[in-house]
Amino acid sequence: MTTVNPQPILVTGEQAFIDRTIEAHMGRPGALLGVLERVQEHHPHKFLPAATLEYIADRMDLPLAQIYSVATFYALFNLEPQGDHTICICRGTACHTRGSRNLLQRLRLELGFPEHSEDGADKLCVTTPDGRFSLRTVACFGQCALAPVVEVDHAILGHVNEQALHRELENLDEGKA
């Protein structure tokens, strides 16, 4: 956290939304997770900016360190802006045995990311520099009978192959024009 502003700068609408969300969850088990989930979902770029975290810490009367710890621990939370389109590749066991790693590599190439990460790990969440696409992996969507599964902008696609994935990308690109 490198923000130096003593008073976090948030849009008024944003502040009001966070206030309402905190009010609805406060005092219940799982409140912090619920608040962070709702606030991230509400953000147009689906992430939690530093200022937002600071504001939540202030309003929920929790140490910022604890909120930062939670926001970085769980895979769901993003601290960076997400792309206009999110493609999420399932890396569950059934998908793995049916070739989801090839799909991941293909997408990495198509979107211009390095083919392999340095430590050889497959878990990732990256966004293209133009902010158009985010590519991420999930442990399992629980759609194993449809393996391999890819989620494109929250729609589940089953029995995906490289060609289908390529077509899907083209469709998204045409949507831009």
Added chain:
Amino acid sequence: MAKLLPPRPRIGVGMGTCGAGNGAEGVYHGFAEAIGQQGCDMRLAPVGCFGFCAQEPLVNVRLPGQPLVILRQVATSDVAGILDAVRENRIPEKLALCKIEEWDHLTAHIQYGAGYPKIPLWNEVPFFKPQKKIVLRNCGLISPDDIEEYIAVGGYQSLYKVLIDANPELVIEQIKASKLRGRGGAGFLTGIKWEFMRRAAAGQKFLICNADEGDPGAYMNRNEIESDPHALLEGMIIGGYVMEATEGIVYVRAEYPLAVHRLNRAIEQARQSGLLGDNVMGRGFRFDIRLVEGAGAFVCGEETALIASLEGFAGRPRPRPPFPAQKGLYGQPTNINNVETWYNIAPIVSKGPAWFSETGSAKSAGTKVFSLVGKVANTGLVEMPLGTPLKTFIYDVGEGGSDGRPVKAVQTGGPSGGCIPQEMFDTPVDYETLAQLGSIMGSGGIVVMDEDNCMVDVARYFIEFTHSESCGKCIPCRVGLDQSLRLLNAFTRGKAGETALEQLDEMGRMIRDMSLCGLGQSAPNPLLTTIRHFRHEFEDHIRAKRCRAGVCEDLALSPCENSCPLHMNVPRYLQLLQEGRLEEAFEAVVLDNPLPASTGRVCQHPCDHRCRRRSLDSAVNMRDVHRHIADAIFESDRFDALADRIAARRLPSTDRKVAVVGAGPTGLAAAFYLALLGHQVTVYESNAEPGGMLRYAIPEYRLPTSVIRREVELIRRMGVEIQCGVTIGTDI
């Protein structure tokens, strides 16, 4: 009841997430639109999932007084035809999968009617035959969005009975007597757990339903909640009453939006019906249930990590004791049970513990829902009595490997489980037996693997998973998994030394014995079981630097090269051919395979199954390609020049003589390579002509002798002498 057995046709569309992913939403909207436009007198309902995922989308149709018929693989284009049939009081038999004449919901019995002799009964279909539906008693038959349908099949009657009897101790005795064990994986006796919790004295107690189903390859909890959310609530309310808790929490993965949606709606309906709130069923008992969405951390399936997560912290486990039943959420006594455990409560209360323990094995009573996925023909959710042998899962329910290919192993229990080889498929699936094999039942994922799956890669996959999901709190897990992953990476890159396997084994045992929580203690299971049961695959990676499955990419040039028994360098000659460099392509082919025209006619081209092109359209047939290359040269005037060019590759003469016995394909190939190495080779053949089985066993129309002669000529041009009609031991 009028909703389930209406005096008019009823159509139910299976609308679980997996059905939706297969197009069920389109089908449902198709029905809704058509019924709306045509004003048909029918009842349309979204239902849950009946479990046969490979045949989705499933639609069930019932005409008044007739059996319920389940239709499979229904496309939007089938909607009009189905409606036409239903209007004429017919069933579209072409689409029928099976029929249900009567159904035991356990809490109620439904008679649909008898008829349709041509359609098989549901339990005559191999996929369903060995199954017994207790947990999934309502799934796929009732609407998950409608509390009235749940009540119509006897829902909430067990709760009513418990509240009227007002004897919580008796309920605990019943659960204990049923020998129900926790379905989350560890298999602790539920009744004992409940008793601990009931005895704990405190102002506030919490119940938690663990629906953070993080095991990749398992999705039964998602389906149970999506298909029958009220049964979960009923189990929890009974638990709340018996254990004197006032608040229940369902911790669901955020990756399951439909489950979250349906459960929230069910909770709302239950509150409106007075089944949740300050005065449950007017019996003066206060209990409410709330839903919390998990945020994508596998470790939160561990109970103490889950509690930390609910308290607003990162999900890091704590040492036990104290157990949650003593000190759990906010320091209060807390009971945590898996989704499926809660689903068993109402039937036990309704039908009694003796009925429940009739099913299953001596120590593992009842049924368990398994997700049968991976390389198996019939994928889906199956509920089987515990103690059923694995082979029943794979060969009866699953009907063998996908595309009819042989099954090599199954992986049970997700990242905490292990791999069981095909030789051990007689193993009964229950808590104890799987543990003996180094695996666990876990949440019930069964992932089937075939020859295309490399077991080293599978071990690496799971270690990578637990490596990235380790919370980082204790060192054996954090550092040990990292070291294991590095070692496994070395294996997949062909860089592992002879000692690496022992190191891995030792590392795995260390992590297992020394980690703080269940994640670390069980994380090495996939590794240790693959080392135990598939040691030869690890050794292949060390010594031969070979990955038979062709998964470890650094060890194989390409999938086709790896699957070729001759390891022909397919990419090289394909590229040369594409560039029009036919002669160089021929050279490349011949150096890998001295009999390219013969194999070009009789090879079984196993490379087809591995061809990456298949994901685009269809495989490139390499047999035809190298046959074309060989024929183009053999039949042209360039043959002489090329034969000389290949002969020029011979190493300087070693002045050694080698005799080869038999001029079959092996003898010819051996002679060819020995000649290339500079030896002076003579082949002795007892038959009148060289070629062996190629010449005398394969008929002329399949492999003309002229082709063999051409190839023999090429081998002769290497300086090989072939003497026919000579029998070793008689003539020499």
